Amino acid sequence: MAADAKAPIIVKRKKIIQGGHHGGAWKVAYADFVTAMMAFFLLMWLLGATNEKQRKGIADYFNPSIPINKVSGGGDGAFGGDSVFTEVALANSGTGAALLAPGLETQNGTSDLESEEGGGEASFDDVQAALSGRGGESLVSDLLARHIISEISDEGLIVELFATPDAPLFQAEAPTPLLTALLEATAEAARLVRNEIAIEVHVAAGGLDPWSLSVIRSDGVRSTLVGAGLPSARFQRITGFGAGQPVMRDPGAPRNERVEVILLRHRL
Structure with missing residues (x-):
């Protein structure tokens, strides 16, 4: 009977792991x-x-x-x-x-860009901040701010005041109340620094004599700025460009009527 006994059947089960361990x-x-x-x-x-x-x-x-x-x-x-x-x-x-001109100092050790009112150093960024309100309260209202663009160039800080179809800057040769308010705000911001000033006036085409008109207007802008408190000695030049440098394709567009007040960089 021992010979007739069957050997036990052993079943091996192999565990298959899919993918393996990925770790951390x-x-x-x-x-x-x-x-x-x-x-x-x-x-x-x-x-x-x-x-x-x-x-x-x-x-x-x-x-x-x-x-x-x-x-x-x-x-x-x-x-x-x-x-x-x-x-x-x-x-x-x-x-x-x-400073825009590093190393320039006066005999008493203060910067040439020091505020005329003794408020310490100021830069073109401070002037822009005063006009736009980035540093706190703006010198201009929202209504006036839509007529102002400022940018820093190789020549200096350019503050551009421009007309719109419903708001001109000049009535014939005289500044409108809008331009007067814009120039007063610009003068207040310009008092933060001591840089010399240049004035450039552009007119829209269509007038009788744009060259003479722009020259007369530029002197009127200078007079308004002086009346707003800027010393005459700071003005280096005033220029009338006529209608020769329009910013719009249409030479007669009101947007071409603009005033640029430039705070010039110090010359070494």
């Missing part, structure tokens, strides 16, 4: 993604919450382009300390970017 690599990649997004949104917040000077200071903190010696850029609060762009906080071998 995905967690590292996800953490890198979250960190990058946080840095991106922080950057977006900084761009919206700071002005141009503060952004320059932040950029130079991470990538210094000016040699610094014996001076710390820290302050009591956020953006409250002296940055490397402050003239008095630089090494002797460096020049500052807070």
Whole structure:
């Protein structure tokens, strides 16, 4: 009977694992993604919450382009300390970017862009901020602001005052109340700095003598600015361009009627 006994049947079951073990690599990649997004949104917040000077200071903190010696850029609060762009906080071998003409100083050690009222250093950015309200309260109302464009060029800060179809700047040769208000606001902002001033007047085509008209108007603009408190000695030139440099395709468009008050850069 022992010979007739059957051997036991042994069944082996093999466990098959699909895909294998991935480890924690995905967690590292996800953490890198979250960190990058946080840095991106922080950057977006900084761009919206700071002005141009503060952004320059932040950029130079991470990538210094000016040699610094014996001076710390820290302050009591956020953006409250002296940055490397402050003239008095630089090494002797460096020049500052807070001023449009770095290194220019008067005999008493103050900048040529120092406020005439003794309020400390000011720059073209401060003038633009005063006109646009970026630094707080604007010198112009919303109604006047639609007639102002400012930009910084190689020549200096250009403050352009322009007419619209329903709001001219001149009545014949005389400034309208609108232009007078615009020039008074421009004069108040220009008192923040000591730069010389140039005046350029453009007229729309269609007048009898655009050249003579633009020259007469430019002198009227100068007189209005002087009456608003700007010293006559600051005016370097006044120019009438006639209708020769239109900004619109239609030479007779009211937008071509404009006044440019230029705060000139200091010459070395």
